[in-house]
Amino acid sequence: MTHTHALNFDRLVAHRAASVNASGIRRVFELGRSLKDPINLSIGQPDFPVPDAIKNAAIDAIREDRNGYTLTQGIPELQTRIKDHLAHDLGWDFSDSAANPMDAIVTSGTSGALFLLAMATLQAGDEIIVPDPYFVIYPHLAGLFGAKPVICSTYPDFRLTAERVEPLITERTKFVLLNSPSNPCGVVADKKTCTDLLELCRSRGVLLVSDEIYDEFTFSDGLTDPTPDGTDMRCPSPSRNSGGNTNGQDTLVIRGFGKTYGCTGWRLGYAAGPKPLMMQMAKMQQYSFVCAPSMGQWGALKAFDVDMHDTVSAYQKKRDMVLDALGDVTEISKPGGAFYAFIKVPERLGMTASQLFEKAIEKNLLMIPGNVFSTCDTHFRISFATSNENLARGLDVLRDLMKG
Ligand code: PMP
Numbered sequence: 001m002t003h004t005h006a007l008n009f010d011r012l013v014a015h016r017a018a019s020v021n022a023s024g025i026r027r028v029f030e031l032g033r034s035l036k037d038p039i040n041l042s043i044g045q046p047d048f049p050v051p052d053a054i055k056n057a058a059i060d061a062i063r064e065d066r067n068g069y070t071l072t073q074g075i076p077e078l079q080t081r082i083k084d085h086l087a088h089d090l091g092w093d094f095s096d097s098a099a100n101p102m103d104a105i106v107t108s109g110t111s112g113a114l115f116l117l118a119m120a121t122l123q124a125g126d127e128i129i130v131p132d133p134y135f136v137i138y139p140h141l142a143g144l145f146g147a148k149p150v151i152c153s154t155y156p157d158f159r160l161t162a163e164r165v166e167p168l169i170t171e172r173t174k175f176v177l178l179n180s181p182s183n184p185c186g187v188v189a190d191k192k193t194c195t196d197l198l199e200l201c202r203s204r205g206v207l208l209v210s211d212e213i214y215d216e217f218t219f220s221d222g223l224t225d226p227t228p229d230g231t232d233m234r235c236p237s238p239s240r241n242s243g244g245n246t247n248g249q250d251t252l253v254i255r256g257f258g259k260t261y262g263c264t265g266w267r268l269g270y271a272a273g274p275k276p277l278m279m280q281m282a283k284m285q286q287y288s289f290v291c292a293p294s295m296g297q298w299g300a301l302k303a304f305d306v307d308m309h310d311t312v313s314a315y316q317k318k319r320d321m322v323l324d325a326l327g328d329v330t331e332i333s334k335p336g337g338a339f340y341a342f343i344k345v346p347e348r349l350g351m352t353a354s355q356l357f358e359k360a361i362e363k364n365l366l367m368i369p370g371n372v373f374s375t376c377d378t379h380f381r382i383s384f385a386t387s388n389e390n391l392a393r394g395l396d397v398l399r400d401l402m403k404g
Pocket residue numbers: 044108109110111112135179182183211213256257258264267268269
């Protein structure tokens with residue numbers, strides 16, 4: 001008779017998985033499910049439908065049986081479109097004859113690109129520099145690969161400046177993560193911050209990773225330093241604002257389609273940067289995600305022709321509703337983009353953000369306490385990607401809570 005042993009999950013599960021808590025955001029979502037008709041200001045995704053041209057292109061691809069694997073690096077049509085877009089937007093030269101050849105690949109979401117980067121670059125003992133507050137997966141990118149996240153506080157103005165980063169760079173630093181417009185603050189890095197940070201990374205031989213998932217979601221007043229004649233109203237990118245010397249080995253740009261076009265579930269993003277790095281990331285994709293979802297890629301091909309200005313303007317008005325409702329009861333760094341505000345719990349309340357979160361729950365309101373995105377618990381994030389009615393209801397509750 002053979003012996004059977006109950007599976008010991010403590011033995012089975014790797015430290016890597018066991019040591020990570022489920023995302024704090026997921027916990028808020030679960031709490032939300034237990035509330036009856038909550039006012040939900042916790043959701044980090046757009047509340048508008050995917051534009052028809054994009055939907056139809058994806059549906060056509062399914063109907064026309066274009067459902068198989070694609071090339072790992074993406075369907076050639078989309079890869080070319082992305083390179084053309086970046087050549088125009090950043091001035092990058094994707095030709096093989098360029099002094100430092102660049103490449104772009106389609107990834108399974110922006111998170112997918114971040115994972116490929118971590119897989120391709122990090123090993124035990126390495127370090128990455130992560131802004132605090134951060135998008136929730138940034139510190140884990142390091143931890144999951146045995147590397148160390150070095151946290152760079154950006155309080156109180158939420159700017160990842162060269163002065164703040166410089167003392168944290170060591171021999172082990174592999175890359176610095178910049179996110180603009182940012183999650184959870186909505187803060188847009190100004191051009192000088194981008195240029196200085198890139199110069200610093202360049203001088204120390206460190207890669208600058210620019211997570212630009214909200215780049216198209218920059219408000220008309222989001223730029224602190226637009227060109228005087230208003231000719232360049234694009235969101236500053238380190239790769240664009242580096243004095244023209246951009247085809248270097250120093251920047252990896254990561255962008256996505258999910259937030260801009262409301263298709264977060266399609267898992268679509270892209271990464272672009274120096275060819276030797278892109279080749280390693282593509283190889284990692286081959287052995288993990290294989291390729292980004294095929295129908296989504298055909299849909300995304302139409303995205304570059306869709307004008308989202310009206311949607312972004314509507315979100316700017318929602319941002320103004322937040323500032324109007326709460327600006328005189330607490331401190332808020334004015335969001336220049338994305339759809340988040342990171343709001344300080346007034347000191348006179350003598351409360352942490354988690355404690356304010358509990359009070360908000362009692363009023364049927366969901367937001368996200370800052371300790372989900374930060375080593376501090378002094379602020380909380382609301383998402384204004386919701387109907388004006390819902391937002392107004394939520395802001396009334398928050399105003400009452402914070403008046404004290
Ligand atoms: N980066 C940032 C800053 C984000 O806020 C998000 C999504 N919340 C991502 C990356 C991941 O996006 P995706 O859905 O494309 O993986």
